Each structure stands twice: as structure tokens, then as C-alpha cells.
Amino acid sequence: MDIVTAGTAIVIGKKLLGKTFDVISDDIAKLYEKGRDKIIEKTFQKVNDPDDGKSTNLRVTRDVFWNGAFTDEEICAEYFGGILASSRSKDGKDDSGVYYVDIIKSLSSNQLMLHYLIYYSFNKKLIEDPSKNTLNPGQETELHSVTIYLFLGELIKITNNDDIGRDLHALHAKGLIGDFQTGHHKLKNNDKIVPYLKVSPKPLGIQLYAIAHNKLDLWRKFSVIDFGKFQSIDVPKFIGTSVKQLLESAGITE
Numbered sequence: 072m073d074i075v076t077a078g079t080a081i082v083i084g085k086k087l088l089g090k091t092f093d094v095i096s097d098d099i100a101k102l103y104e105k106g107r108d109k110i111i112e113k114t115f116q117k118v119n120d121p122d123d124g125k126s127t128n129l130r131v132t133r134d135v136f137w138n139g140a141f142t143d144e145e146i147c148a149e150y151f152g153g154i155l156a157s158s159r160s161k162d163g164k165d166d167s168g169v170y171y172v173d174i175i176k177s178l179s180s181n182q183l184m185l186h187y188l189i190y191y192s193f194n195k196k197l198i199e200d201p202s203k204n205t206l207n208p209g210q211e212t213e214l215h216s217v218t219i220y221l222f223l224g225e226l227i228k229i230t231n232n233d234d235i236g237r238d239l240h241a242l243h244a245k246g247l248i249g250d251f252q253t254g255h256h257k258l259k260n261n262d263k264i265v266p267y268l269k270v271s272p273k274p275l276g277i278q279l280y281a282i283a284h285n286k287l288d289l290w291r292k293f294s295v296i297d298f299g300k301f302q303s304i305d306v307p308k309f310i311g312t313s314v315k316q317l318l319e320s321a322g323i324t325e
Contacts, residue, residue: 089126
């Protein structure tokens with residue numbers, strides 16, 4: 072559903088937030104409207120039944136709007152909207168999302184975008200591989216052996232960011248990705264150089280990706296459930312578990 076007016080957004084926001092809306096309605100009204108309404112729209116898209124009578128958690132709601140409303144970047148709205156949606160409960164007391172708000176507000180939109188592209192790619196490749204069905208996303212030792220390869224050029228094009236390396240270090244420092252390496256593969260048949268990224272996942276990175284989809288309760292099923300994709304954001308077309316597979320996915324032969 073597309074929200075076209077601030078009035079509509081407020082009506083839907085009241086439905087999504089439940090009794091929490093009455094507590095902070097004045098604060099919400101004073102926020103940057105475009106960013107606020109985009110968060111409400113994304114939250115609405117992630118909730119199965121907005122009329123279920125649930126309320127968002129007060130702490131999570133306040134932090135989400137205060138930190139997320141001052142940008143209208145799609146990726147930020149997706150992540151903040153996911154946390155807001157996941158905080159909805161019958162009594163509104165589930166404040167587990169506060170921790171994840173702190174992580175998201177510490178990341179730039181480029182860093183959030185890169186996180187999304189990496190974990191979308193992990194999710195896609197893992198569910199395609201039956202041998203990974205028993206993978207435990209909560210075990211660091213198991214995740215350490217899981218790697219994917221992506222074309223750096225494609226990541227740069229999607230993110231419109233020439234300094235992917237800087238953002239990879241930021242994600243690694245936050246514990247959101249495991250070991251990573253950028254490299255260059257030289258094709259044998261024409262000496263063309265193909266830059267790539269090799270990266271492994273982390274439990275916290277999976278959790279953050281899951282909560283952005285309002286699926287935090289399913290994060291341990293990351294290797295067997297398709298978490299889907301954000302409608303308005305492009306994703307990598309080519310993904311591999313090795314350089315060879317990455318090249319093959321793009322139809323590149325040596």
C-alpha cells in the first residue's frame with residue numbers, strides 16, 4: 072500500500088502503534104513528515120494484520136521515529152519499519168528491538184544497503200542448497216565456513232558507492248559480517264580483471280536482516296526460509312559460493 076498523504080499515514084500509524092500512539096502522538100506529529108510517513112508505510116507492509124489490536128513498544132517506537140524519521144532513504148525506512156513491526160504485541164511490552172535500533176542508527180544508509188545486499192545473497196544461496204538445511208545460524212563455527220562471492224562492480228552500481236571497503240570494515244567492526252576479502256580474478260582467455268567480494272556471515276548480521284523483515288522469531292531458519300526482498304531496492308543478480316560459480320552465474324567462461 073502506498074501512503075499518499077500525511078493524514079492517511081497518521082490514521083494508519085494509530086492503527087499500527089495501538090495505545091502507544093496516544094502516548095507519543097504529539098511527538099510523532101512534530102517529526103519530519105516524509106521520513107515519518109515512509110516508516111509507517113514500510114511498517115504497514117510488514118504487518119500481516121494491522122487490525123489485530125496489538126501495540127508497538129513505547130521505547131522502541133520512540134527510538135525508531137526519533138532516529139529514523141529524519142531521513143527518507145528507502146533502506147533506512149525498511150530497517151526501522153521492520154523493527155517497529157516486530158515490537159508489536161498484545162501488551163506492548165516487547166522492547167527487544169531497542170538493541171537493534173541502536174545498531175541501525177549507528178550505520179549510514181550505504182552501510183545498511185550493503186548489509187541488506189550481503190544477507191539477501193546469503194539467504195538466496197543457502198535456501199538453494201539442501202546440504203545447508205541443518206545449518207545453525209547461532210553457531211559462529213558453522214557460519215565461519217559459509218562464504219559467498221559477489222561482483223564488486225555490481226555492488227558499487229547498486230549502492231552508488233565507490234568505497235565499499237570502508238563500509239565493509241564498519242559492518243565487520245559492528246559484528247554484522249564475518250571475515251571478508253576483496254580480490255581480483257584474472258580471466259584466462261582474455262586477461263580481463265574481475266573484482267569480487269568474498270564474505271562470511273555472523274549471527275548478529277542474520278538477526279538484523281531478519282528483524283528488518285519482521286521475522287526475528289525466524290532468524291534461526293535463515294538457511295531454509297526465503298525472507299523475501301524489499302520491493303523498491305535492487306539486489307545482486309549474480310551470486311556464487313566460489314569465484315568459479317560466480318563467473319558461471321554471469322555466463323562468463325574462461
